[in-house]
Amino acid sequence: MEKWHSISAKEALGELGSDAGAGLSSSEVEKRLAQHGENTISSGKKISVLKLLLEQFTSPLVLVLIAAGAVSFFFEKGIDAILIIAIVILNGLFGFAQNYNAEKSIEALKKMGAPKALVQRNGEIMEINSRGLVPGDIILLREGFKVPADCRLFEGNNLRVDESILTGESAPVGKAQEAVSADAVLAERKCMLYMDTLVVRGTAKAIVVGTGNSTEVGKIAKTLDSIEDEPTRFNTEVDVLGKKIGKVVLVLAVIIAGVVYFFHNAGPVEAFIFSVSLAVAAIPEGLPAVVTLSLALTTRKMLKHNSLVRKLPVVESLGSVDVICTDKTGTMTENSMTVKEIYCAGKFYEVTGAGRETTGEFLSGGKKADAAELENLLLCGAVCNDTIIGKNESGASDFSGDPTEIALIVSAKKAGVSYANIKRISEIPFSSEKKRMTVVTQNWKTIAYAKGAPEVIAASCTHALENGKKVALTEPGRAKILQANEKMASKALRVLGFAYKEMKSAKDDAESAMVFLGLQGMIDPPRAEVADAIRTAKDAGIRVVMLTGDNNLTAKAIAAQIGLGGEAIDGGEVAKFSEQEFHDAVMGCNVFARVSPEQKFSILKHLQQKGFSVAMTGDGVNDAPALKQSDVGIAMGIRGSDVAKEASDIVLLDDNFATIVEAVRQGRSVFDNIQKFVFFLLSSNLAEVMIVFITALAGYISLTPVMLLWINLVTDGLPALALGADEPKPDIMKRKPRSSNEQIINKQTALKMLAVSVIFTIITLGIFFYYLPSGLELAQTVSFCGLVAFEFLIIGIIKKEEGVSVFANKWLLAALAISVILQLAVIYTPLSGLFGVVPLALNDWLVIIAGGILAFITSNIAISAINAKRSAAHN
Numbered sequence: 001m002e003k004w005h006s007i008s009a010k011e012a013l014g015e016l017g018s019d020a021g022a023g024l025s026s027s028e029v030e031k032r033l034a035q036h037g038e039n040t041i042s043s044g045k046k047i048s049v050l051k052l053l054l055e056q057f058t059s060p061l062v063l064v065l066i067a068a069g070a071v072s073f074f075f076e077k078g079i080d081a082i083l084i085i086a087i088v089i090l091n092g093l094f095g096f097a098q099n100y101n102a103e104k105s106i107e108a109l110k111k112m113g114a115p116k117a118l119v120q121r122n123g124e125i126m127e128i129n130s131r132g133l134v135p136g137d138i139i140l141l142r143e144g145f146k147v148p149a150d151c152r153l154f155e156g157n158n159l160r161v162d163e164s165i166l167t168g169e170s171a172p173v174g175k176a177q178e179a180v181s182a183d184a185v186l187a188e189r190k191c192m193l194y195m196d197t198l199v200v201r202g203t204a205k206a207i208v209v210g211t212g213n214s215t216e217v218g219k220i221a222k223t224l225d226s227i228e229d230e231p232t233r234f235n236t237e238v239d240v241l242g243k244k245i246g247k248v249v250l251v252l253a254v255i256i257a258g259v260v261y262f263f264h265n266a267g268p269v270e271a272f273i274f275s276v277s278l279a280v281a282a283i284p285e286g287l288p289a290v291v292t293l294s295l296a297l298t299t300r301k302m303l304k305h306n307s308l309v310r311k312l313p314v315v316e317s318l319g320s321v322d323v324i325c326t327d328k329t330g331t332m333t334e335n336s337m338t339v340k341e342i343y344c345a346g347k348f349y350e351v352t353g354a355g356r357e358t359t360g361e362f363l364s365g366g367k368k369a370d371a372a373e374l375e376n377l378l379l380c381g382a383v384c385n386d387t388i389i390g391k392n393e394s395g396a397s398d399f400s401g402d403p404t405e406i407a408l409i410v411s412a413k414k415a416g417v418s419y420a421n422i423k424r425i426s427e428i429p430f431s432s433e434k435k436r437m438t439v440v441t442q443n444w445k446t447i448a449y450a451k452g453a454p455e456v457i458a459a460s461c462t463h464a465l466e467n468g469k470k471v472a473l474t475e476p477g478r479a480k481i482l483q484a485n486e487k488m489a490s491k492a493l494r495v496l497g498f499a500y501k502e503m504k505s506a507k508d509d510a511e512s513a514m515v516f517l518g519l520q521g522m523i524d525p526p527r528a529e530v531a532d533a534i535r536t537a538k539d540a541g542i543r544v545v546m547l548t549g550d551n552n553l554t555a556k557a558i559a560a561q562i563g564l565g566g567e568a569i570d571g572g573e574v575a576k577f578s579e580q581e582f583h584d585a586v587m588g589c590n591v592f593a594r595v596s597p598e599q600k601f602s603i604l605k606h607l608q609q610k611g612f613s614v615a616m617t618g619d620g621v622n623d624a625p626a627l628k629q630s631d632v633g634i635a636m637g638i639r640g641s642d643v644a645k646e647a648s649d650i651v652l653l654d655d656n657f658a659t660i661v662e663a664v665r666q667g668r669s670v671f672d673n674i675q676k677f678v679f680f681l682l683s684s685n686l687a688e689v690m691i692v693f694i695t696a697l698a699g700y701i702s703l704t705p706v707m708l709l710w711i712n713l714v715t716d717g718l719p720a721l722a723l724g725a726d727e728p729k730p731d732i733m734k735r736k737p738r739s740s741n742e743q744i745i746n747k748q749t750a751l752k753m754l755a756v757s758v759i760f761t762i763i764t765l766g767i768f769f770y771y772l773p774s775g776l777e778l779a780q781t782v783s784f785c786g787l788v789a790f791e792f793l794i795i796g797i798i799k800k801e802e803g804v805s806v807f808a809n810k811w812l813l814a815a816l817a818i819s820v821i822l823q824l825a826v827i828y829t830p831l832s833g834l835f836g837v838v839p840l841a842l843n844d845w846l847v848i849i850a851g852g853i854l855a856f857i858t859s860n861i862a863i864s865a866i867n868a869k870r871s872a873a874h875n
Helices: 009-015 026-036 049-057 060-074 078-112 216-226 233-263 268-282 286-304 314-319 371-383 403-414 454-459 475-489 530-539 552-562 571-576 579-588 597-609 621-629 642-647 657-697 705-716 718-723 747-774 776-802 810-828 842-874
Strands: 116-121 124-129 138-142 150-162 198-210 307-309 323-326 338-344 347-351 362-364 388-391 397-400 423-428 436-442 446-452 461-466 469-472 494-503 514-523 543-547 591-593 614-618 632-636 650-652
Touching (some): 009 150, 009 198, 049 078, 286 307, 323 597, 371 403, 371 494, 371 514, 403 494, 454 494, 530 552, 530 657, 543 552, 571 591, 571 597, 597 621, 621 642, 632 642, 650 657, 657 747, 705 810, 718 776, 718 810
Parallel strands (some): 323 614, 461 514, 543 591, 632 650
Antiparallel strands (some): 138 198, 338 347, 338 514, 423 436, 446 494, 494 514
């Protein structure tokens, strides 16, 4: 039965065969558990360890490497084959470990958030894991409890529930037992409690009507399976690059085989083996490894800054986003109501301090005021309050309850108001009809304290307290109170009125002829660091769009404080827009209030259709489809639902917008590092191919296959990988996001690579032919060592162009040192026999150094000329 909200609680109990007093029996629970399954949200798509592992070996570049290794092994090039396959396997295991650990971290987060449930079974109350709940169970709820399943309420006392995870509404919702219309929307079903919502006030007893995938949360989770995971732009680019390299390698293999066969009188097998060796040398086999390493290192840095990455490639996608669509509550704000302004005895007071900090000052006219002037007002807010105060692990105060009431407790504590000895003897709970709450207390007097809507409280008062004296409250005085309320509300403050009454007996009417005390206005303030993060995002060419379920006035006020500014469009208006009006709004407005999940999804899709790369934040179950559809889905780790986390690419462990901007900075560095690596690797490999090809045409073998593979090991290995560990450049957030059609190797980068390769080829060929009269072995050795040294110089060229010292990356320095030691070991140890090289004298090294200096200077001149030409073309 779907419409539990439209029948009475008694009918619901009958439908489910349960007893309100005793609950279900243990035997009945076992039957229903077998029928309905555990109370967990399950997705149709399970994470497969085997699939995660196989995904690491499916890119075109990796497939080319595997094919090259197989061919090498077939033609008895065992060392070559082992080297290639070892790199492929290590890279695959590295990527698998990172993705697997990320999924395990998500599972750990889910387990941490799994609620317990107080359930009545066999006539007894017991605490169980919520996974064991079944339809018909009777559960008990109180403040701070997460609702463990969908339930029909049948007993409630002053019950208020935070349903923002489903509806987007940040204000808690009052609940009642009475059935509502069958066609009532979810937000209007006052008699229903839904899984993963939070009880912020009161107590309740309810019957479970839906568990697991049958809950409202579960239904939304099912829709995620219909949204396919799209490959990231970066995945596509790396795959395209791999295919291009594969084609070039195939052509090279054919050409080199022909040259060796015809010019060196080699047999067909020997010619093919040589061509495969050169082709393997041309393949940047370190590319998959450096991509994975760079992404993995960045995810570790991001984790230290409270971003948990679930999928490696999305890190780079985050670095290239140009629009961030973000929620307000808890992401841009503190998610903690704070009293900011007070009206008392005809004066306005400003309250300092944010969140739940109990330190702050009271200012009037910009000057410090005496908190004693506000004591009675603040005392009323603290006494007429259901907040539970405990201690956290550090010993500081820990507040549990309605966010509004917590704010009133905090404002009272800032003034040092004492209320611990005041005993509450009765209560008239808040209701949406009366819009007020009243408590009757007993200390040395019987006093009633009330709080509620300012107009309701003012209407119940006959007097007002001014300077410690009661004065008659006239109609002009009442109008003045309402004007103060409007002034405070215009600043997006949530305003409450406060009053008290001295009573002769607790049986007297507590809510009439009261004395007005004043107003307190509160708001969920923006996080202190968000304004700076917004400015940084703007400097980086990233547009920030706020999508919130809160009202227009609050959204606009917060937007103004954090630097978004401009107009705010209400979701009600959006629903009436024409197609053109919707387009204009999405492209021109940065603040949307009262938006529904469907509107959030539509805004996202429209931005993507216009070519934008969009990051979307969310915490509720209703955000999951948008998180899944976005280019980068970012779920909240603290407030976020399990469904939202599973739909996301990144989980923010601190729910902070500023963390997203830091993640963008790290993401941008990934592309920079990989682009540097590709430049280094392909420049080096292209030079190797040209050198071997030209000398082969001249009838010589300048570099043997084993030399080529060794060069790739000492250059494509540690030094190249260390480039992936470079820190973000200082100006990385001062440039615009890269264009959607910008490739890893663009036209300018290709020209620079070609220029450097040609220069290093010419100088190496000069050295080879200079030494050739002294013997082929010596010429090969000097060329071999020279090319290794020259390729290290390319790193210096890259660092000079980006304006960063080589010494800034300690891993790079260590990698270069290890590679130099390995190269010297090949030349000056018995290993020289395996490589066919001879020891070099000091004069030989001086020739290499001179060649390196010439190559470094001419390469930098060429790169400067290419950059200048590009700048002139842009101007």
